[in-house]
Amino acid sequence: MFLRPNLYTSYEAEVQILPTYTKKVLAAIGIILLLLIPFDIPLITSATDLPLLRNIPVISNGIPPLRFLGDNSWLRVLDEALIFGIAALGINILTGMAGQVSLGHAFFMGVGAYSGAVLGGVSTSSVWGWNLPIWIWLPGAGIGAALVGIVVSPVAVRLRGLYLAIVTLGLVFLGIHMSNTTWGRHIAGDPGLGRDFPKYDIRLWKEEAPLITINDDGKWFGFLDVTDNQKKYLFLAVLFLVFILLAKNVARTRTGRALQAIRDRDIAAEVMGVPEFKYKLIAFATSSFFAGIAGALFASFAGKLPASQFSLALSVEFIAILLIGGVGTVSGTVMGTFFVVLTPKFVESFTEWLADKTDGGGVSAKLAEVVISTGPGNQGPISSAIQTPGYPLNVFDWNLVLYGVLIILFLIFEPLGLYGIWIKIRNYWKRWPFSY
Amino acid sequence: MAKLNFDASEPSHLVGLSIVVGGAIFSAYELATGADIYATTLLKSLALGSVYALIALGTVLIFKATEVINFAQGAMAMVGVLFISFMVADGNLPIVGFFWEIPNPIYELGGPEWIKWFLSVIVALVFAALLGLLIERLAIRPMIGEPLFSVAVITLGLEIALRVLANDTVKINFRSVDAPWGNGGFNIGDGFVNWSYFAAMITAAIAFVAVFFFYRSRMGIAMRAVAHDQEAAMAQGINIGRVFAIAWGAGAVLAAMGGLFATQPPVKQTGAVDTDVALVAFRALPAVILGGLDSVQGALLGGLIVGTAEIYAGQYLSGQTAWLGSGYPLIVPYFVMIIGLLVRPYGLFGTPEIRRV
Numbered sequence: 001m002f003l004r005p006n007l008y009t010s011y012e013a014e015v016q017i018l019p020t021y022t023k024k025v026l027a028a029i030g031i032i033l034l035l036l037i038p039f040d041i042p043l044i045t046s047a048t049d050l051p052l053l054r055n056i057p058v059i060s061n062g063i064p065p066l067r068f069l070g071d072n073s074w075l076r077v078l079d080e081a082l083i084f085g086i087a088a089l090g091i092n093i094l095t096g097m098a099g100q101v102s103l104g105h106a107f108f109m110g111v112g113a114y115s116g117a118v119l120g121g122v123s124t125s126s127v128w129g130w131n132l133p134i135w136i137w138l139p140g141a142g143i144g145a146a147l148v149g150i151v152v153s154p155v156a157v158r159l160r161g162l163y164l165a166i167v168t169l170g171l172v173f174l175g176i177h178m179s180n181t182t183w184g185r186h187i188a189g190d191p192g193l194g195r196d197f198p199k200y201d202i203r204l205w206k207e208e209a210p211l212i213t214i215n216d217d218g219k220w221f222g223f224l225d226v227t228d229n230q231k232k233y234l235f236l237a238v239l240f241l242v243f244i245l246l247a248k249n250v251a252r253t254r255t256g257r258a259l260q261a262i263r264d265r266d267i268a269a270e271v272m273g274v275p276e277f278k279y280k281l282i283a284f285a286t287s288s289f290f291a292g293i294a295g296a297l298f299a300s301f302a303g304k305l306p307a308s309q310f311s312l313a314l315s316v317e318f319i320a321i322l323l324i325g326g327v328g329t330v331s332g333t334v335m336g337t338f339f340v341v342l343t344p345k346f347v348e349s350f351t352e353w354l355a356d357k358t359d360g361g362g363v364s365a366k367l368a369e370v371v372i373s374t375g376p377g378n379q380g381p382i383s384s385a386i387q388t389p390g391y392p393l394n395v396f397d398w399n400l401v402l403y404g405v406l407i408i409l410f411l412i413f414e415p416l417g418l419y420g421i422w423i424k425i426r427n428y429w430k431r432w433p434f435s436y
Numbered sequence: 437m438a439k440l441n442f443d444a445s446e447p448s449h450l451v452g453l454s455i456v457v458g459g460a461i462f463s464a465y466e467l468a469t470g471a472d473i474y475a476t477t478l479l480k481s482l483a484l485g486s487v488y489a490l491i492a493l494g495t496v497l498i499f500k501a502t503e504v505i506n507f508a509q510g511a512m513a514m515v516g517v518l519f520i521s522f523m524v525a526d527g528n529l530p531i532v533g534f535f536w537e538i539p540n541p542i543y544e545l546g547g548p549e550w551i552k553w554f555l556s557v558i559v560a561l562v563f564a565a566l567l568g569l570l571i572e573r574l575a576i577r578p579m580i581g582e583p584l585f586s587v588a589v590i591t592l593g594l595e596i597a598l599r600v601l602a603n604d605t606v607k608i609n610f611r612s613v614d615a616p617w618g619n620g621g622f623n624i625g626d627g628f629v630n631w632s633y634f635a636a637m638i639t640a641a642i643a644f645v646a647v648f649f650f651y652r653s654r655m656g657i658a659m660r661a662v663a664h665d666q667e668a669a670m671a672q673g674i675n676i677g678r679v680f681a682i683a684w685g686a687g688a689v690l691a692a693m694g695g696l697f698a699t700q701p702p703v704k705q706t707g708a709v710d711t712d713v714a715l716v717a718f719r720a721l722p723a724v725i726l727g728g729l730d731s732v733q734g735a736l737l738g739g740l741i742v743g744t745a746e747i748y749a750g751q752y753l754s755g756q757t758a759w760l761g762s763g764y765p766l767i768v769p770y771f772v773m774i775i776g777l778l779v780r781p782y783g784l785f786g787t788p789e790i791r792r793v
Binding site: 407 | 583597
């Protein structure tokens, strides 16, 4: 079977999570990289480590040291990507697999965040909280969101297509408003500042010292010396892998096949004996469960968050992740998440780097002069100041514009998203040296 | 338009009947106890309904021609009202005005101020139409034949990009549209009625009559044919590209007109141009959905229902703010939409989708 990767001799072989050797190897490399990223392990400390390049003077001065991230500001962005990845896997089940377009994912994330906060948060005079350990509040957040999903789904099942999109969009506005009422404030806290969310620390019950600390520096299990950022990352990475496995498995079960049948032609699915109502309800509940978990993780990661963060913009972000990654595939969703979450940070650091170069010489200084505007009279589309009234735009606004434009460009030029690009590359090498 | 055949076994009819009867009893009671407040509330709700109906009409026009629901209607409204603001408050032509300030030629002429204002607004609307054409050409035309969901998401991307650019033009500056009616108005008993209420109502009436007649013109018939069946229309020799362009141009103009009144009372008391305009357009989506995505009279009725519900809830439930939360009228449209869709999944006048295996 080694050279015939598309030959399947049984159904079990075809629905394997990783059907080919290439996929197994790639997945193994991916998992190892994912888990090694937070550790400060040097791959190449300097160009002198590379025997071939050592003697070329230009390169030996120019190559930056190549190493894993260690504890730095990029780790926070990756944490966010992992959390968003869990939520994106959820919307992939609802929109990608079952074909129900939802703009309400942020609402379900919010429901999860506040279910988790009430279960695990600390009670004060103004907000409720039961201070339960993480193994209750994190699943509780998912279940809370799933229950709300089940409550909403009878309305949603009656609607199709864009009607559904707009009703779920309405949910987002309703949700943000509900957090602003007198009873909502007991759950969500002050509308401007938000409330304190429970921390990741793993406790057996309500005791003082946690079983496994995640929010403080220190040794894990007596030997692994990691900082709090690294601990958070590892915790989220393991959860992310668990949820990838879950999402992969949903697609392989009877439920997954039923959902795909409903997506492809709902009435035909019903004729074949797939109960539409039941499976749409399951799709809503599962997707909301993922969203709820991600929402609770997101809120807890942020520490303190106003309810207005769970806005339409967040929902749109998930739709963008789905479309940029590739609708209906787990690997596409993962790629899309990293692309959408990391791009703004790349743009930001690139601009920061350019802004530092404005005074120097060489190509980068020339480029910086054209692109960055440091003050009045200095023409350039990007302003180096953080708050600038009017034009030129600052980096954050450019990131938003870029994000909108990226969505448009991807849909116009590559409707299958990053997954489509990957398929094209793969097929090119599969057929090489023949072009078709 | 559906005939009024009442059927007691139909839940939607029962809901409709109970709303009409309940509304009549409530109106009679309020008219007897506080007729002046009731009258101003009614005018206010008609004005708000007109604003929603204008924006909803643009969405429906675009949907009918292109089957795309335009989430960027709010951003287009905001850019449109910025164009108006450039023309009348800064006295510059929009678009090019970002870089080279070209003075608005209309204000160089003589004549009464309000005529110059009116003409400037019309020129600004022409620029808004050009923006609509540009969007259609660059972002929508390449997507003909792609899944509708993708095109809807393209409009979401447009919404983000346009709104951020528009917001950066405003930021903390106070911008206005210098409306000739100002903040003036008159009192009915204890209630106050702004002139802008009537301006909004008249504009909406003109727009709906114009669309009504447009649908009977040659181009309008072509547009309805495209809405009915794109391929068949193409086979009949209808230029679909032109139909799309006209729909987007008209949608942008209607969005700008809606945006203009979204900066005026009753929506906004200060008359400031800011991102709230885009949020108003989002509240017009429930109006579209409630009336039915593909129905012009649905846009009007949906807009009026949503506007009425919002204003009446704001007026008569204000004692309950404690548990409803401040700003509760702003979510009434979504609430009304969800209730309405439970009863009629395709809105009041929407065409049910025929499902085939």
